[in-house]
Amino acid sequence: MREGARILGLPLAAWPRILAPLLMATLLLGGWEIAVRHLGLPPYVLPGPVAIGGALAADLPTLASALAVTLRVTALALVAAVTTGVGLSLLFSGSRLMEMTFLPLAVMLQVTPIVAIAPLIIIWVDNVQAALLICAWIVAFFPILSNTTAGLNGTDRNLADLFRLYGASRWQTLWQLRLPWAMPFFLAGLRISGGLSLIGAVVAEFVAGAGGTGSGLAYRILEAGYQLQIPRMFAALALISLAGVVIFLALSLVSHLALRRWHESAVGKEH
Template identity: 40%
Template sequence: MNARVERFTDSLWPMLVALVLLIAGWSAAKYLYAVEDYFVPYPWTVVTAAVRIAPELAAATWLTARAAVCGFVLSTLAGSVIAIVFAQFRLLRLGCFPYAVILQTVPIVAIAPLITYTRGPGFESVVLIAFIVSLFPIIANTTAGLTSVPRGLQELFRLNHATRWQQIWKLQIPYAVPNLITGMRTSAGLAVIGAIVGEFFAGNSSRGHGLGFMVPQKMDRLRADEAFAAVAMATLLGIAMFAAVSLLRSTLLRRWTQ
């Protein structure tokens, strides 16, 4: 336990130092260049604004978090299934994998308006956008893990007359778990980005609005401090999702690292 606390402390203080330097640089730049408050506020002004609009900020964060988590879970499930299919059929992988790459190369700002136009604004459209953005890392990393099983292990399973399903379930999938977790760590952050971008275009609905809709709304009303508070919450949400997947990684992969 003491060793874990030491490792946590050793990794925490550099982040705190970087945060202090960031806030100091932010404040100094605003003072030196005389930037107006309606454009860039002081850090303590952002904190005050966050406290002032805490109920609205909490509701928006909860809605964005739900959309990001739903998109992330869907991308993990769908990406894993697609990767398993790709790993079993080489010709299908060669034919379809380039189209999966398109999900990563096409800008989400080009896809989001199309989804909003066809499905309308609302939570479901935001989830769909988050799903599309976070899907490719799962497919790419899991496919790489499934197809990199050593030939010796494959031959061992064949010598013991293992069925195709047994090879998938007891050999390929366990071997690909580290790759899957790596893809999930990337997708967790992308899901938050997808949810935020999706809410820019499709975040206004009767259920309320998320952080992505809140930021431009506050800037249009010249409430930069509240907009920056929403950006800060979006950042914390991304960090929280990344940390959750990292915790899952350390738990599941403990036997790989020992």
Template identity: 60%
Template sequence: ALALLIAQSKWLERALLPFAITLQVTPIIAIAPLLLVYLQPGNAVLVCAFLVAFFPILSNTSLGLASVDFGLRDLFDLYRASPWQKLIYLRLPSALPQFLAGLRIGGGLALIGAIVAELAAGASGQGTGLAYRIVDAGFRLDIPRMFAALALISLSGLAIYGALAALSYVLLRGWHESARAQDE
């Protein structure tokens, strides 16, 4: 929704993009302890995951909304399409591949943000989460348990990416080159 607003107004883009970029370039490990002061550990994990995943989705979607084929745009103008029709039938379908690419990137980054927040929560996280298991196993020198937790995190990341790639394929199959290339 924010990408739609940014794509509609250069003024909004100039006003909001610096905040989004600031959130992206500020290390999440520096933000997580501050969030833990104001939020419950579970909520802080969710906010960290959101903050890390937000910018790739926003930037890719904004790029997709701005990258409409000029020929198609002229065709819609020729047929006097309303702004609403241009949005629904031209800009959103044009932006869908970039949005889905941002979602795939953001999904993996959200997992990283959640792990970082769990690490920052430490003991205040009430001993839950895979990051806590890694830290706890490290203190106890339980190397097999550390690797097991790390393997579960890696499998979670692969599952997230695989699910989002499958969603992308289903939504783009039959009309976009990226999905057609997978069929061949």
């Protein structure tokens, strides 16, 4: 087949990357369904993909509404993580004393299990949505902070010397050298934080246990578990997993579009 051939508008080389995970998912789901039917497992013990799909179709409006609530907290937490993470990274890269003073505090906040401090945050903060946002932000912001700081501090010294030789100001060096150099590091941290913000939102919802029309998917999982509606619980879990995959793919696309014209990690994929 001639070079540059396309199928349904996609390059021929792209199809294995699409078909391989689809084939694996089909095999896993098919094996799961066959095993459940062969062993005669009741749905309240382990539902098969068919039962989960039926529960998802039956409760899709309710689950979709709950997913929208969770994704709103996730998106807001990710925006807050980007804002604070990049801002603190710029502060740390400009002052070694500031980095030595505040980075250990950020590390302590990161390594503390969110399930341990989420109840305290929910008690201290009157607004439940604000408490959920803070919990998700705590989980999400450190990868952006650490990766961006590493990128800013890892700027090629020869290039920095060249900028100084030509009389570039500190702002010009930051804007034209250090920030572009740190961009791949930041985008790598962004892909990690996207999934972590979803995890933080779900964990915070579990701890809060807030019900009602404004509840997220975590509450729907708890609700289904209390009522022994296990297929519905798995359907909610499937939506969370699917949302996480979509977030990762979307942020990977953003990373590729931002780097494809100049950075080796993306240029190599283009060719």
